[in-house]
Amino acid sequence: MAGGITETGELYSPFVGMVYMFNLIVGTGALTMPKAFATAGWAVSLALICILAFMSYMTTTFVIEAMAAANAQLRWKRREQEEVQESDSTSDYSDDDVITRGRSEPVESRPILSTQSRGAVDHFDIVERVEMGQMASMFFNKVGVNMFYICIIVYLYGDLAIYAAAVPMSLMEVACGNQSCSAGTLSYNDTDSCWGPIRRKDAYRIFLAIFTVLLGPFTFFNAQKTKYLQIMTSLMRWLAFTMMIVLALMRIGKGEGEGRPPVASFSGVPNLFGVCVYSFMCQHSLPSLITPISRKGRLGALCLVDYCLILGFYALLSFTGIFCFASDRLRDMYTLSFTADCQVLDVAGLRYFLGLFPVFTISTNFPLIAVTLRNNWKTLFHREGGSYFPWVVDRLLFPALTLAPPVAVAFGTHDLEALVGITGAYAGTAIQYVIPACLVYCARRHLEPVVGQRALESHAHRSPFTHSGWVVFVLVWAASCLVVVTANIILTETKD
Template structure:
């Protein structure tokens, strides 16, 4: 619910919560990782994967600490404004039961958080007086994470108005990138399935101007754009309404995702074990580092949905340990997926969307599996597109619509949906280079969401808690990286990475 209000529903165990986080992180970004891994070289890829996994883990702990601080800030304000005993912000929380839905609707509940100052007021320190009569244990309980407070809501509590708008601009850019990736991935998968099945040979090394059918004039890029048009006509109308996916659809797509990843790893391992692997990966390719950096950030992205997934966990006493285990398993999974890919396929054969490599009968001779893997992105990404688009539409309204002023029907029902879908569809029409799209989205907007925002949030949240409770009381959900030097390290790292990627893109274009 907006405003960080307590929700009613079922809690779930820490193990289930970590499964949700695991499924959230391992999503569409993993499909572009093998190609980026090969383009940068296996040695530098391993180093970068390990480094970015560690960085993402660190900022996840920052965000958890900020969630606890935000809960404590709300409780503190209630205690200073109401007589003791009137606080009633605890209760059971809902299990959202759907990881992809959490990722897709990451800001649906906070799209109006800036305007709802009554629920999450802007902190005014001069309103507070130090409460010394509250027992220390009771004050520690103030850091219990029982209210779901999304990133945008935390930004409205701890950032200035300019900071809040910068955050929303960053998340909007990220969502635009997400939509462009989805809009390109689905038609690409359909195009490769159709053209492959009619040519009777592999799509490997075929140019975009190559005929899709031997006896037809339509080229591969023509067929891609036709499918993009079908994709647009089919899914874009949903953006003009409010729709949500069902829990059962989410369970189905989650099972399909894990089945697809498992099949790809097993097929590649079997092919390599038979001595048929064509890959001879290089150790270091400098030119591939920028895209790998963006793909890795995109592949470890989870911060935007952590409040929705962490809050309903029953026992939160070992969150840092559980998250460390989750990130370690995910890192191992990515390494296995990438190494089996680069040794199974030659670098020139690897495609931006890894599932398309298994259309080659040399690796997979079962036609049903070939079609299942090739069409896997179509089913999973298509179900996410309308929800992400609606989320983006709502946040665009939050950014541009004035508080208290009614939005005209034409602007609300027509203009906002159109400016939501036209830019990503236009990008997908211009290019379907998924590795590039993922790299750009991760390198810029992803840096803001994964690094800059959590670091700034935890910094200002710590300052606020010190002003409320003093330094005598420690946040029981404090990050393992307590020293402020880690915050500045993350900020310097993020800025340095953005500069490096930008310079490299400029130089490479020359």
């Protein structure tokens, strides 16, 4: 439910908003990108990531325009209600006014900006936080709303499966590896011994069980992320990323880089596509991020700068990785490439830090994503005018339905590259491309008869991709990508 700006927390400057967006986008997906780059080839990877950065920026502007349209729609509804109330309050006192109103054009058919252009931008100011679910309810029909929630739910399931696999895998590597470097590099077969008769994959499942027992109960309650927890995890993230880039550059500078990535390997492109889509994901969180920005006059430029910086960072992280490590030594979780190679990092304390880095940062996000998924399930089955369900269903079944599938997937596989690729390629494509394109198209059609064509095309938050052909292009692009990814998966399975 939308609320005023007071519900979004304190206002912050555009620069702080740019930093928050950078931190929002750069997350777990970045750790799987170097391996995907090495598999697809450096030239193909660079071209594809540039294209996907542009596509993600375009749909980000679509979401911002839809947010502005939603704010204008809410203001129009309030103005309509106020005029009805004023009409009711004066009808008993002025018969002439009633006759005049009866002859005039109905309130609902007059554009709210038809009488004056001044203040047109004010109607589209983003001052109320309208989440994507509410925008879907405002601009989509019932089928569209249900499809939106299904896409969000599938994406969040993929997110939880990635998190549930990444944490125990990192713990397994630290517990079963040799962080002191005294015995050289260990092999990484899942059937190898970890502690006596316990194999590495057994240790992984033990850690997954512990992870589920410790963090799973939060799904049954509400969780809140504190400001200080955000600061701590952000500092750890940037310390780890900076350390990995510097270490890889130092090794390459000394002429010790082992990476010889191919120029192009198209068999790795479908998975790279999913990884990159996942790594640029931010559209579903934009309302909470954009609304508190104090000065929103240049949101498009702000987002463009952010995307350029993120693109440069991803390229730097991935290219240093693929030229520093041989392809067979690059791990699904990039941090593990450093903890597994004592020649790159021979300081035990730093090796432990990088090895445990995903554990601390991902563990803080898991309960929040789980609660979000649980609430989306409730919203999907919500019945107007009534409670959700009996207590057992509401407090036990929905949380269990949230927690069980991703944990089951994580028990079955810890192939993070595949999990990220599939999540990004399917649910990520819908959230990053299809939903924003449909939202902005429906918002334009919905608002045009209300505010007028001129106001709709001139407000400050209008996407620079104004022509409806861009919307069609995004939808065709998304459909084409899904066809290519699905065909590749089918061909791969057939060969195997």
